[in-house]
Amino acid sequence: MLKDHVCQLQEKNLEKLRPIMDHHHAKICEIQQEMARLWSEYTARMTAVQEATETQVTAFQKRIAFLEKENSKSQSFLAPIRRLPTELLAEILVIAIEGHGLNRLDMMRVCRSWRATVLSMARIWSRLTIRPLTSREQVEFMVERTRQVPLDLLIDSESIYPPYRALREGETAYEGLVLAMKTMSRWRSLTIEFFPREGDIVATEGEEETNLMFAEPLEKLETFKISSLCESSAPLNQLLGHVATTSTPRLKRVELASPNPIWFLADPKYRAFFSHLTHFKVDVREMRNPADILPSFENLEVLEACRLHLPMYPHDLDLPVVRTLKRISTKIVSVQWMSGRTFPALEDCTIIWPHHPETLRLHGGVDLPVCTQFIYDDHLIEPISDFRLPKLDKMVVQNEAWNKPRGSTQLASVWSDSAHSEWLRPRVLHLSTQCHDQHLINALLLHPDLEELVLGLVRPDGLGKKFFNTMVAKRLKAVSSSSGPSSSSAQSNGSPSSHLVAPLVPKLKVFGVRYRRWIKGKEKDEITPLLEKIIQSREKTEIPLQSVKFWPTRDTPEEEAKELIPPRV
Secondary structure: OHHHHHHHHHHHHHHHHHHHHHHHHHHHHHHHHHHHHHHHHHHHHHHHHHHHHHHHHHHHHHHHHHHHHHHHHHHHOOOHHHHOOHHHHHHHHHHHHHHOOOOHHHHHOOOHHHHHHHHOOHHHHOEEEEOOOOOHHHHHHHHHHHOOOOEEEEEOOOOOOOOOOOOOOOOOOOHHHHHHHHHHHHEEEEEEOOOOOOOOOEEEEOOEEEEOOOOOOOOOOOEEEEOOOOOOOHHHHHHHHHHHHHOOOOOOEEEEOOHHHHHHHOOHHHHHHHHOOOEEEEEOOOOOOOOOOHHHOOOOOEEEEEOOOOOOOOOOOOOOHHHHOOEEEEEOOEOHHHOOOEOOOOOEEEEEOOEOHHHHHOOOOEEOOOOOEEEEEEOOOHHHHHEEOOOOOEEEEEEOOOOHHHHHHHHHHHOOOOOOOOOOOOOEEEEEOOOOHHHHHHHHOOOOOOOEEEEEEOOHHHOOHHHHHHHOOEEEEEEOOOOOOOOOHHHHOOOEEEEEEOOOOOOOOEEEEEEOOOOOOOOOOOHHHHHHHHHHHHOOOOOOOOEEEEEOOOOOOHHHOEEOOOOOO
16 A cells, blocks of 8 residues: 555656656757857858968968069079170070080070070071971071071981871971072081982972972081981982082091992092092991992091992002091901001001901001001901001900910910011000910010000900919019129128019009909809909019909999009008
């Protein structure tokens, strides 16, 4: 009964409290809704204020950057380069463009002052490059800038770099070349990297098209180059004939890399073209038929020829080029024409893989009375003994002998007691060959005044310990005579005196060894200790070694050779 009474009492109390609790709950919900509304309004105001602040900060930053830029512009007006005279500024721009390869159009975009200066500099516009798509307007613009200064013309194919474009309607290839031909009298140099095919060069006169004519004389031409293989064609032959007949003695240098122009110019009627040249260079891939051009050279000083096919010349034929040459470099070229002749002015001679070297001995060899540098590279070096070089200073010999017996035989044919090697005693000798130690020792015994020796070897075992031990300075003992007023007391008593002497090349100052292949991973380095032994033994001689280095591989650059003698302080 009591439990029921308590339950009834609780229900009555809950009925009284429920309206009050519902009222307070409603109030709480209203307060929460108001708080949410106020928070949303606050967040919106803060976001708006933040965006406005950021906008103002960005605007201020832009304003600061603009003012800094304007300030830097103002400071640039005070820069030293602004105060340079126009003439001096022009010289600086010339160095930047011609010496350092900067683009002249980029220089024009720096400022108005530079643009006006570059446009007024005729010198930097004097190099014209003509390609198939070079327009008349481009050439006309550059020609107008050059005024009357000499021009350097380059005829080339289309650039291999983008942007590419095809001929537009109404355009023809090499329109710029048509206009450039009207300035031929101002050409200082003409370089042909790619010559247009026959029919590609067309000149327009009114509404008619005619083949391009090379009319103006080349009065100022100094250099003529053909740098690639050119097919024989009527326009090319016309140009070559025009160069050969209208150029003046100002033309001193000609370089040809195609056999067709050589054969064309070898015609006897163009003999005068070669007579005033001082530098002639030929570098062709193949030349089957000979070109009889040597008799035409009367003032040539430098001859560089690679695969130039020359005819066989009679011994009694007069070749004026023999008397004028100062430097010659031939590769895969006949040396028959040199036999029995004297070159009184030749100072530098390079012969690589010559044709007909056996003919040099037929008429008594070759006399080079003033030659100081001589380079010879061939698998047979026996013809070297046919050169008489009384003033020889530096000699480089590359012998492509494939084994030691053959290399030793070749070396002995040049330097031995039986060979006439009195003319082959250089101060500097670079020798690359395969040979036995004793043959190399015998050859070097004939060079007592040698100061620099560099040996080229195939492998570390190319030379044995016998050669390196011979290079070591040894202590010689001698008993001095007691007679003589200058003898010391020890010597007067007959006691022995000793001093270090190098038995091989005693005056040597620089020694180097160049290997094609150095030691492999499991091989032992026996060469470096031998070289160090040579260095230490010669330190107390009258002429100690100043440099000893070696190149471990054929591809090792010159400056990366390992130096075994540290620099002296």
